[in-house]
Amino acid sequence: MNQTPAVEQTTESPATFSDLSHGASLPKEVALVWGELRGLAHDHLQLAALETQRAGESLVAMITAGMMVAGLLLSGWLGLMAAAVLALTSRNIMASDSALLLVVAGNLLVALVFCGVIRRHSHHLRFPANTRSLQPAASELPNVETS
Numbered sequence: 001m002n003q004t005p006a007v008e009q010t011t012e013s014p015a016t017f018s019d020l021s022h023g024a025s026l027p028k029e030v031a032l033v034w035g036e037l038r039g040l041a042h043d044h045l046q047l048a049a050l051e052t053q054r055a056g057e058s059l060v061a062m063i064t065a066g067m068m069v070a071g072l073l074l075s076g077w078l079g080l081m082a083a084a085v086l087a088l089t090s091r092n093i094m095a096s097d098s099a100l101l102l103v104v105a106g107n108l109l110v111a112l113v114f115c116g117v118i119r120r121h122s123h124h125l126r127f128p129a130n131t132r133s134l135q136p137a138a139s140e141l142p143n144v145e146t147s
Helices: 017-023 026-090 096-126 128-134
Strands: none
Touching: 026 096, 096 128
């Protein structure tokens, strides 16, 4: 006795395009899919708009807080420099005008160092990797010979 199930062979052909059109009209299906696609695109764009608005508000809050912190740090730095000038003048190490000039020179030196840091990092603001990737390779450029 054969225990393996017999495989039935069917003579039915696979569904053709004309068979599908009998069940539902193609223009109605396309219209339904188009409507769903439009709705999905609208939802995604609305979500992107809301997230962009939220990111903008967060950026404004961060910039405002950063400016407040910068003001507080500046006043703290000025207080430290004033204390240094008072310490130098009260101990008769330097005259007040010399101590002020020393503090100003120190501040200008620190500012110059930070300007160098900014200049070194400004190169990255031009997106150099993207610019290089968008330029055609030398082998793709047409050979134009001038006579």
